[in-house]
Amino acid sequence: MSASGDESGVLTVIPLTGGAGEGGPPSLTGGAGKAPPPAPPPAMGSRVRGATLVLVLLIVGGTTSLLLLLLPPTTNGTPRGPRDFYSHAVTDIRGRRVELEAFRGSVSLVVNVASECGYTQAHYAALQKLYRELGPTHFKVLAFPCNQFGAQEPGSNADVEAFARHTQGASFPLFAKSLVLGVNAEPALRFLYDALGQEPRWNFWKFLVDAEGRPVGAWGPDTPVEELRPHIVGLVRDVILKRRSEEL
Template sequence: MSASGGESGVLTVIPLTGGSGERGVAPSLTGGAGERGVAPAPHPAMGSRVRGATLVLVLLIVGGSTSLLLLLVPPTSTTRDFYSHAATDIRGRRVDLEAYRGSVSLVVNVASECGYTQAHYGALQKLYRELGPTHFKVLAFPCNQFGAQEPGSNSEVEAFARHTQGASFPLFAKSLVLGANAEPALRFLFDALGQEPRWNFWKFLVDADGRPVGAWGPDTPVEDLRPAIVGLVRDVILKRRAEEL
């Protein structure tokens, strides 16, 4: 904004921090009287209240006087839900998970040489055969981070899953589930539920709109999830019938 003479005003916005809301200090600024000023660092509790927020310094000059305002801008997410992501399938093709929107999905980090392998693959295929594929999907992400129990190549993993275990559900490329380079689609689920895998065959249930519903470890039999899955699938079917009326 501006006016003639000394009645001018200048509004300057300077972002201080990005990321996870760490403490930040503004660059030195010259005030109205020529004095150098430094914006105060944010209170330590700010970062815990709004994770990922951005601190913004607003320099307001009106009529020769200078004011400093420190604002906390909440983070904005560019990814709305699980189906907004993409992932690479077992044959190296990029898959837009949007293709699964409208279906209930059970996302599982699988392994070929785990003590849970035989029981889980059989139960997952049974559930997929009985409830899928129109309204229900099993999305398997092989991972070698737990006990190095998925050591083979993607082609070897696919051959084992398809021919040895008889799995017909979608298989994705070997993925990291832990650490900074974790598969983003999986990382979204873990962060949303506040739970990440601690071993192979963790199961994450996602509703038809891509919202995470729950997580279960390998000690929970796949069949125990049937009531929750059936309930979500029933909702999908009823919604589609209502839309057709």
């Protein structure tokens, strides 16, 4: 406000702005002169909804992280790890790593062999005959020596190879002595057992695998190799026809 005097000497008070309102302080902006009331605190319902949203986000984020940990690792979006029998790697009779992928496209008869079993002579002879007649391009015999049944494969890998090659005349692939039962069983063999729901109970258990690495069937040592011939011939025929159609 400002003060001025008139001719009578009486001091007159002049408001700086108009519209202060009755009994109210003058307003510097020409408003009503009253300060706006403070904003009310957020309602309890809003706070609850906000806390619930945060909790949901935390749960979703944690669940997503857990699922990512449980999913199989991927490479460029493709899951790693064994998808079929041919996705495994094993060790051959001379200690070299072998990717079974090299046998994809061929039908395979996987057998746990032994050198001192009552089934040895007949099975080795029949397996070699089948391999000679149907292999090696479209059909393989894959032999895994094992000493878990009656301790009938006691020798070293070198002993097993000498016996199979020189005594039995086997020319099919031989792999290192392996465990075929228990938690430490060869993973490639374990894959077959889990897929078919059947484990070997003795030497010379035979597992037939198609050209894509899918287990087809299993037979024990009491089933002669020759009885498997129709199954094997049918799968081999499919392989040959497929290759011919792809060449056209």
